[in-house]
Ligand SMILES: [Zn+2]
């Protein structure tokens with residue numbers, strides 16, 4: 001679905017994958033779980049683009065629901081892959097992602113990660129806080145992973161927050177329970193709350209709009 005002109009959320013892909021058309025070409029934010037590449041490419045073509053028009057794939061973080069289709073999407077588009085430098089070794093497979101939390105969901109995730117680890121991809125671009133990529137500003141928002149990022153589009157007044165926040169059933173939520181560093185994640189929510197935007201797009205859940213930054217500030221002050 002089209003969020004605003006030039007910004008699309010690919011339907012039926014988990015986690016959400018976004019296509020963003022900027023002045024220097026189109027980018028994809030997050031590549032979805034395994035098997036998402038056909039849906040993403042179909043969507044790209046539906047809006048009149050060629051796969052090769054996708055110049056960059058930016059990952060908010062390297063969990064399998066965001067990077068499962070990365071390797072095949074990179075192949076299909078020849079796009080450059082960008083990720084925050086602190087998550088790069090997880091993407092390339094040099095370091096293993098671990099989920100230490102107890103409980104059923106973390107346990108299932110551990111199993112899922114063991115059997116469905118995303119194909120390692122060597123990133124082309126290592127990001128740091130404040131970098132610009134595909135017309136978006138990189139905001140380092142760690143906690144959920146060390147190199148989690150949000151991507152801020154000040155012109156369109158949109159923020160992409162990955163798994164730092166989500167909007168579900170009319171309520172804003174913080175990162176999921178297996179997040180290893182909740183205190184750092186909370187500081188990252190503050191960082192997100194301090195920016196100005198109308199629309200917040202999380203990796204999961206619904207579109208938060210209008211006045212999204214006001215609502216995130218309210219959410220943060222109640223934490
Ligand atoms: Zn995640």
Ligand SMILES: [Zn+2]
Nearest residue numbers: 015065163203
């Ligand atoms: Zn996720």
